[in-house]
Amino acid sequence: MLSKSCIYGIQATIYVAANASQEFVPISQIASELKISFHFLTKVLQQLTQEGLMNSYRGPKGGVALAKPSTEITLYDLIGAIDGTSIFTECMLGLPGCGIAEPCPAHEHWTKIRNELTVIARRLTLDTMAKKAGELNVRLTDEFRYAQKLFPSIKPVNGAQA
Amino acid sequence: MLSKSCIYGIQATIYVAANASQEFVPISQIASELKISFHFLTKVLQQLTQEGLMNSYRGPKGGVALAKPSTEITLYDLIGAIDGTSIFTECMLGLPGCGIAEPCPAHEHWTKIRNELTVIARRLTLDTMAKKAGELNVRLTDEFRYAQKLFPSIKPVNGAQA
DNA sequence: CTTAATTTGGACAAAAGAGTCTGAAATCTG
DNA sequence: CAGATTTCAGACTCTTTTGTCCAAATTAAG
Numbered sequence: 393m394l395s396k397s398c399i400y401g402i403q404a405t406i407y408v409a410a411n412a413s414q415e416f417v418p419i420s421q422i423a424s425e426l427k428i429s430f431h432f433l434t435k436v437l438q439q440l441t442q443e444g445l446m447n448s449y450r451g452p453k454g455g456v457a458l459a460k461p462s463t464e465i466t467l468y469d470l471i472g473a474i475d476g477t478s479i480f481t482e483c484m485l486g487l488p489g490c491g492i493a494e495p496c497p498a499h500e501h502w503t504k505i506r507n508e509l510t511v512i513a514r515r516l517t518l519d520t521m522a523k524k525a526g527e528l529n530v531r532l533t534d535e536f537r538y539a540q541k542l543f544p545s546i547k548p549v550n551g552a553q554a
Numbered sequence: 555m556l557s558k559s560c561i562y563g564i565q566a567t568i569y570v571a572a573n574a575s576q577e578f579v580p581i582s583q584i585a586s587e588l589k590i591s592f593h594f595l596t597k598v599l600q601q602l603t604q605e606g607l608m609n610s611y612r613g614p615k616g617g618v619a620l621a622k623p624s625t626e627i628t629l630y631d632l633i634g635a636i637d638g639t640s641i642f643t644e645c646m647l648g649l650p651g652c653g654i655a656e657p658c659p660a661h662e663h664w665t666k667i668r669n670e671l672t673v674i675a676r677r678l679t680l681d682t683m684a685k686k687a688g689e690l691n692v693r694l695t696d697e698f699r700y701a702q703k704l705f706p707s708i709k710p711v712n713g714a715q716a
Numbered sequence: 717c718t719t720a721a722t723t724t725g726g727a728c729a730a731a732a733g734a735g736t737c738t739g740a741a742a743t744c745t746g
Numbered sequence: 747c748a749g750a751t752t753t754c755a756g757a758c759t760c761t762t763t764t765g766t767c768c769a770a771a772t773t774a775a776g
């Protein structure tokens with residue numbers, strides 16, 4: 393479905409969005425929290441900075457940051473920047489000319505799914521995903537438990553149940 | 555999305571279903587019509603016979619045939635046999651424990667899409683797809699034009715417009 | 717029985733994806 | 747300025763997917 397690079401990129405940007413207090417977040421910190429290879433994640437995030445979705449800064453106190461408010465970066469942007477938009481446009485059977493004029497046997501069904509997927513990806517912002525992933529002040533049990541999986545360093549706060 | 559192997563397998567079975575007049579269809583014929591590497595397609599179809607979706611027969615007049623009526627083989631069966639069912643079950647972000655109890659940030663949206671995809675794949679039979687792909691007696695222009703792309707050997711019949 | 721057509725099965729090569737490593741460039745701190 | 751921290755850029759390896767090739771087994775037809 394999505395490539396590993398893409399999944400890592402999405403998880404990392406969610407992490408950065410959730411840590412909005414830090415100006416620049418070091419890639420090493422993201423990699424160790426999310427248990428992703430540091431060097432590999434570096435490549436993925438370089439791609440996101442080259443695509444204009446993130447800013448980076450070298451040296452001590454450096455790292456990466458979102459280039460835009462987290463409310464303005466969508467899942468669609470992230471997928472498009474890493475895996476490309478073909479998942480939102482291509483025929484299920486990979487036939488180059490598939491379209492309304494020359495539909496493939498699965499055309500109508502797949503376009504329906506694909507369009508829904510596109511709408512969802514365009515609407516789902518980093519902001520929304522980061523909130524679900526659990527900032528420290530989110531105390532809902534389910535979300536907190538997820539947060540621990542994605543961000544192991546997050547510790548229970550008073551009132552949160554593990 | 556789907557692997558090349560899977561796409562080839564789907565196209566080939568559609569072709570076999572559309573050529574129901576032939577008892578066994580040689581793989582060489584399928585490969586040349588669909589412009590797929592013969593040896594590669596051979597592997598894919600071997601997989602489908604091992605999974606019980608097709609029968610094969612060696613020697614002259616041999617080839618492959620559907621193991622069941624084309625009304626009883628679904629897109630879900632084909633995808634499951636070649637790529638596996640993970641596309642119908644897995645988390646979008648690849649998180650192992652993602653579920654109702656510990657949903658990932660895209661969980662609710664992705665499961666909705668995934669479920670629709672599953673329903674469609676389970677309902678879409680080879681029979682239906684083969685009809686759309688254009689048997690010789692289908693004269694609808696759009697479907698015929700598609701048929702020529704997927705099955706180049708199919709020639710216009712009287713009344714069909716190229 | 718011989719020949720040709722066909723699948724089967726395995727080995728192998730090429731390409732793409734995933735992951736690792738090293739050195740260079742930039743930047744902060746003292 | 748010196749040293750530490752960090753991204754940047756490229757080379758390299760490993761694995762999976764894709765694609766190619768060949769010999770063996772099976773079967774129909776003459």
